[in-house]
Amino acid sequence: MKVRRPPASGRRGLHPAAWWLWAACLAGSAIRTTNPLLLGLIAAVAAFVVSVKRTDAPWSRSLVFFFRLGLIVIFIRVAVQIIFGNRLSGHVLFTFPHVPLPTSEGVSIGGPVTLESIIQAAVDGLRLAVVLVCFGAANSLASPYRLLRCLPSVLYEAGVAVTVSLSFAPEVVMAIANVRDARRLRGRPTRGIAGLRGMAVPVLECALDRSLQLASSMDARGYGRRQVVAKRIRRWGAGATAIGLLLVCAGVYGILDVGSLPGGGIPFLALGALSIGGGMAVSGRRTNRSRYRPDVWRVPEWLVVGSGGVVLASFILASSLHTAGMQLQVYPLQFPSLPLLPTVGILVGLAPALVAPVPRSESITRGTPSHLGPPAADADRAGGLLA
Amino acid sequence: MIRFSDVTFTYVGAAAPTLAHVDLLIEEGELCLVVGETGSGKTTLLRAINGLVPHFTGGRLSGEVTVDGRSTRDHPPRELADLVGVVGQNPAATFVTDSVEDELAYTMENLGIAPNAMRRRVEDTLDLLGLHDLRNRTLSTLSGGQQQRVAIGAVLCASPRILVLDEPTSALDPAAAEEVLSSLTRLVHDVGMTVVLAEHRLERVIPFADRVVLVPGLGRPLEVGPTAEIMATSPVAPPIVELAKLAGWTPLPLSVRDARREAGPLRLRLHDKMARVPDAVPHDSRSAVAKVDRLSVNYGSLVALDSVDLEFSKGEVIAVMGRNGSGKSTLLAQLAGLRSPSNGTVSILGQRPTDVPARKLIKLVGLVPQDAGVLLYGETVADECSTADRETGLTPGTTSAMLDRVLAGISRHSHPRDLSEGQRLALALAIILAPAPPLILLDEPTRGLDYPSKARLVSVLQNLASAGDCVVVATHDVELVAQVATRALVLAEGEVVSDGVARDVVCHSPVFAPQVAKVLAPAPWLTVDEIRDVLEVDG
Numbered sequence: 069m070k071v072r073r074p075p076a077s078g079r080r081g082l083h084p085a086a087w088w089l090w091a092a093c094l095a096g097s098a099i100r101t102t103n104p105l106l107l108g109l110i111a112a113v114a115a116f117v118v119s120v121k122r123t124d125a126p127w128s129r130s131l132v133f134f135f136r137l138g139l140i141v142i143f144i145r146v147a148v149q150i151i152f153g154n155r156l157s158g159h160v161l162f163t164f165p166h167v168p169l170p171t172s173e174g175v176s177i178g179g180p181v182t183l184e185s186i187i188q189a190a191v192d193g194l195r196l197a198v199v200l201v202c203f204g205a206a207n208s209l210a211s212p213y214r215l216l217r218c219l220p221s222v223l224y225e226a227g228v229a230v231t232v233s234l235s236f237a238p239e240v241v242m243a244i245a246n247v248r249d250a251r252r253l254r255g256r257p258t259r260g261i262a263g264l265r266g267m268a269v270p271v272l273e274c275a276l277d278r279s280l281q282l283a284s285s286m287d288a289r290g291y292g293r294r295q296v297v298a299k300r301i302r303r304w305g306a307g308a309t310a311i312g313l314l315l316v317c318a319g320v321y322g323i324l325d326v327g328s329l330p331g332g333g334i335p336f337l338a339l340g341a342l343s344i345g346g347g348m349a350v351s352g353r354r355t356n357r358s359r360y361r362p363d364v365w366r367v368p369e370w371l372v373v374g375s376g377g378v379v380l381a382s383f384i385l386a387s388s389l390h391t392a393g394m395q396l397q398v399y400p401l402q403f404p405s406l407p408l409l410p411t412v413g414i415l416v417g418l419a420p421a422l423v424a425p426v427p428r429s430e431s432i433t434r435g436t437p438s439h440l441g442p443p444a445a446d447a448d449r450a451g452g453l454l455a
Numbered sequence: 456m457i458r459f460s461d462v463t464f465t466y467v468g469a470a471a472p473t474l475a476h477v478d479l480l481i482e483e484g485e486l487c488l489v490v491g492e493t494g495s496g497k498t499t500l501l502r503a504i505n506g507l508v509p510h511f512t513g514g515r516l517s518g519e520v521t522v523d524g525r526s527t528r529d530h531p532p533r534e535l536a537d538l539v540g541v542v543g544q545n546p547a548a549t550f551v552t553d554s555v556e557d558e559l560a561y562t563m564e565n566l567g568i569a570p571n572a573m574r575r576r577v578e579d580t581l582d583l584l585g586l587h588d589l590r591n592r593t594l595s596t597l598s599g600g601q602q603q604r605v606a607i608g609a610v611l612c613a614s615p616r617i618l619v620l621d622e623p624t625s626a627l628d629p630a631a632a633e634e635v636l637s638s639l640t641r642l643v644h645d646v647g648m649t650v651v652l653a654e655h656r657l658e659r660v661i662p663f664a665d666r667v668v669l670v671p672g673l674g675r676p677l678e679v680g681p682t683a684e685i686m687a688t689s690p691v692a693p694p695i696v697e698l699a700k701l702a703g704w705t706p707l708p709l710s711v712r713d714a715r716r717e718a719g720p721l722r723l724r725l726h727d728k729m730a731r732v733p734d735a736v737p738h739d740s741r742s743a744v745a746k747v748d749r750l751s752v753n754y755g756s757l758v759a760l761d762s763v764d765l766e767f768s769k770g771e772v773i774a775v776m777g778r779n780g781s782g783k784s785t786l787l788a789q790l791a792g793l794r795s796p797s798n799g800t801v802s803i804l805g806q807r808p809t810d811v812p813a814r815k816l817i818k819l820v821g822l823v824p825q826d827a828g829v830l831l832y833g834e835t836v837a838d839e840c841s842t843a844d845r846e847t848g849l850t851p852g853t854t855s856a857m858l859d860r861v862l863a864g865i866s867r868h869s870h871p872r873d874l875s876e877g878q879r880l881a882l883a884l885a886i887i888l889a890p891a892p893p894l895i896l897l898d899e900p901t902r903g904l905d906y907p908s909k910a911r912l913v914s915v916l917q918n919l920a921s922a923g924d925c926v927v928v929a930t931h932d933v934e935l936v937a938q939v940a941t942r943a944l945v946l947a948e949g950e951v952v953s954d955g956v957a958r959d960v961v962c963h964s965p966v967f968a969p970q971v972a973k974v975l976a977p978a979p980w981l982t983v984d985e986i987r988d989v990l991e992v993d994g
Binding site: 123124125126211213217228232242246247249250251252253254255256257258266269270277278281282283284285286287288289290291292293357358359360361362 | 537
């Protein structure tokens, strides 16, 4: 595959939707296998791309959180298996006291715990964990705010609400830290029930203050100026877009849950995209808002999504060919093999590490006052402001 | 451009109007400075310009405010967004998006400006305010000064005809403040923008103002006039004006340049009085209160403090200066034991503050944070004082007595949120001082303080130092440093770049020199009071 070097400038990083599609393809592939080697490989690819392409933004650090979440998922899955799980035969490791249940179809409490059952459960958990890591990767690579900006303008209002709540979370975290500090400065408990009770009111107060200030700022900055679009047109547009989004959701579900929908969800996806496009065409043109530097979809975006598509296709192909090694065998217990087709497919998924444009340096510079140019030059710039 | 005709405004539930019968006309292309003591109604006046008062705040407004012929009666703030840009006191709370560029474009998007025009204006604004290095940064990672500049840029981008700013430089270091103000003057002079700004640190803005609106508060009539005229009688005036009054210069000089031209005879008169420059208080290195040994603090890849060695002794008032983000607040947080060091140690009287439980720590070190209000959660002042006594195991009444020593006459029944900025600081300070910690830290204490409250703070800090406590003040306020500090530290990029007697440090720096020092240079005089003492004895 010919690799294009990313353009050095003029870009603000890859289109966020491309990252999400790529990650969704990886997640869709992970669902189709229980081979821990393939699953591990998928997680490694996602983590590698994140480590190469992430920025200094706060959300970029979220992958570690998703890894931890994945570990918790595996742990819970194994624990549930040990306590309630289906009793598989095989090598008995230890036996829990058995509680007989009246209708014990598959579910029981306690009983013999076999190595096979634990491995089966761990791999199940691992599969879910890898799906989580894939979405964590998308979350680390694409700003949630920029993804929302891609929403069609008819959904603008909903987007603003989500944005505000997204920016609100770090504020609350900061408020909690401030209140904790303040309590420590006054020699008050910061932990336990007493600490929690004393902190809730100031944190809420701070949150309320912040929302009021934000609302006044948005008002002063022209949010909600009169729209010139006719109500009927807006309704049609919004309706078509909403239906389109639902169809897309159904399509994604079809891709993730194999065999639940005809055609693996692809027709739903296509119909949904059409409907959204129609909705935008009807109402988008007539709103009096404009967009600053909308994210563009160019060759790197196609390459990134394409690489994700190759991974998914290789897994679908391998499954339909019943390639050995796609599912983990526990009877007899054996070390999993690495099937060639999906392995090569996963490696193609590394392509974004090479082709995705790097957002321009976001290195943390300190609060240095910058120095303006000579007054004459700046006068021209000031003039440009009113031009 | 902006016309207030017989405007009276009363907040809901308030007994008396905040503004009464205000008649005011601000012409196009004017830089108008609004001054007054805290709580006098400056902010209300500013917010009435774009209709946030009363559309957003509620309350009853009679009379009419018109902006470029549009009355705020029928135009809510959003309909005036293309005409009036407003920058509030706390920029971080007004951000709608998450990155610098998007924030700059937000207002323009709402106004429906064409994409290529938006693109060009964003670039212009990035250059104008020196933000190009930050364009892709996430807003929450910026320092206070950077956030302030982004907030100003965000309203400038929409190219309003009027810019309204509420204390735009209070969070900025002197250099950054100068920069913001000079960009504002340039906007006024080159594109005829009308600027209305409120500010407490008059020394920074006076030279730029065309006219001053003095808001006396309590609904008394405004005084409006050319800067020099108002300053001659104003109860709030910057040091340069005080010095001019003392020396009897007319017309009143407003900039350092004008004052220096007048100051020739005064400099000559003071020349043989050099011996009367107050001596630096010698401090005893054996009486160290706190020691900082090779202290480093990193936040991720960011180095906030880089192996800093310091020693703070009894009776010192140490000013910590440096630009925004140079590590001042980090140093205070370390001394107060709020954060653990990445490397090195902090010790206060031989103990590590991070190891001491909170209840004991307050007897060792006290910190008044930048927003003193966060320390207060009580329903009334009395409640706040008695809780503080109870929690710290002091005899009941100690905190209340301390409050009277810091600032007498605060009603014990008021809610801490209803106090003025100065009163709130006094209450927070009293609570921190009551357990009598030998080390007292203040982070940017003069933000939002008017001159009388500042003078009060200075005398409190001087009393503490003469009683043998050690006071560390992180501040951008060079006039405060001139009045109170015995020693000054300048931090840059997490390193100590100068450490010495305050008089030497500030007089040798063009950025940190107070106005009096600039006027009387090369003689190292710092405050008007010093000059007054010398001249009075002299007769």
